[in-house]
Amino acid sequence: MQEHQQQQPKSPLPPRSPYQARARSTSDDWAERGAAVHVQREADANGNVQTKTIKKGVKDFTFGRILGEGSFSTVVAATDRQTLREYAIKILDKRHIIKEKKVKYVNIEKNTLNRLGDHPGIVRLYYTFQDERSLYFVLDLAPNGELFSVLKKLGTLNMECTQYYGAQLLDAVGYMHDHGVIHRDLKPENILLDENMRIKVTDFGTAKLLSMQKSVNGTTGASSDNISGIPIEDDRSNSFVGTAEYVPPELLTDKAAGRSSDIWAIGCILYQLLCGKPPFKASNEYQTFQKIIKLEYSFPALFSPVARDLVSHLLLTDPSKRLTIEQIKAHPFFADVEFGPALWSRKSPRLVPNSILAGVK
Structure with missing residues (x-):
């Protein structure tokens, strides 16, 4: 990721994230286009159920220390600006995963975590969103490491x-x-x-x-929710x-x-x-x-x-x-x-x- 960023012209970093370096207009556009949309239903004082749409994107988190680095991803600790809850966010470089033909594995991870949902012994995926350069997986934070x-x-x-x-x-x-x-x-x-x-x-x-x-x-098959904007590769079972x-x-x-x-x-x-x-x-x-x-x-x-x-x-x-x-x-x-x-x-x-x-x- 660092090597890829060195090849790109850099603009001043906005305070919300050390991983965002772009013009404000482009950033604001992606904040809407690449945000995760979550529908939440809540009951009011009278028992009436109301639907609330929640959008989560890069601008909603404060990024902190690096927890780990892989060949095409970096995991950082991050805090939700609204709830102050801490998460681990996996940041994946789009160009690198396409160049190295790793798209299949990114989609597999997303689809698998979505299928598994919430189990105390499995890292949970809360949101996925993106900007023009990176994909973001918002996951459980495990502060005691491996x-x-x-x-x-x-x-x-x-x-x-x-x-x-x-x-x-x-x-x-x-x-x-x-x-x-x-x-x-x-x-x-x-x-x-x-x-x-x-x-x-x-x-x-x-x-x-x-x-x-x-x-x-009559045919069988697991659903495959492809990440928007990136073509999925053929799977070799x-x-x-x-x-x-x-x-x-x-x-x-x-x-x-x-x-x-x-x-x-x-x-x-x-x-x-x-x-x-x-x-x-x-x-x-x-x-x-x-x-x-x-x-x-x-x-x-x-x-x-x-x-x-x-x-x-x-x-x-x-x-x-x-x-x-x-x-x-x-x-x-x-x-x-x-x-x-x-x-x-x-x-x-x-x-x-x-x-x-x-x-x-």
Whole structure:
């Protein structure tokens, strides 16, 4: 994004955002044309329902610190000027995503988040709007960063913490699957922690949307709400996606991924939380893939037997033999967990490393 901006003539920055550099007339035009429109219904004192149209655009937010940067996007903290509520806003450079053929992933993320709606363990999309240079996704703010950062600091997590975060991840993934969404890139970097240290799964750019309903002519297909003004690309359902250490073997051998591919990733994450590293790790991607295909991994001698039993039933080469979401919930590893709403009101445990495996390689 910075490289792209250097190629453009700059005008004085308006105070509302460090990312807007343009003439006032053009900015005002886009403030209307690119704003998100939200219809809100409220009852007055007499019980009469009134409809109120709310528009949200760049001018309605005060932009703050940078939370993260990707290859074609920047995530910043922002405050709604009217409500003073804080959000994370993902800013995507239009020219760059078109040039690099990333439009498909932008649309996938928007459509997926719209389908998932509001779940405590999934980052929520509130508004999408645009100006002549950028697209904006207004998302939940997760002030405690990534679960990966916790692992980087502590090295490992003990059984209580692993059970807590594993249960929340399981609940969130189960909700995704029930709504026809396969994440396909689950990893600690894509698991954020909110103000209460509870998880929020993010980054749905490589997700797979499954058909949820039949159309009038009998064909099946998920709705695709394309972002205005940018042509959508052809989707390749079997294209390679994911991160090497968490990629399931079926994606490497059959070039296909299903719900059980997310189950494989959960197994990798549980192993990593307890051991401090993924089960399949080599000096390069090719060697990592070979380990995955051959199911070449091992448990440390002091690895919990109940955790070992669970992980070994998730990291299976045959996707059909992996445990289902409901079977995982019923596993002894989660014996003390009350799934459902109570899971999300439960106080998060104090972050403690897995001392049993401290120093074990």
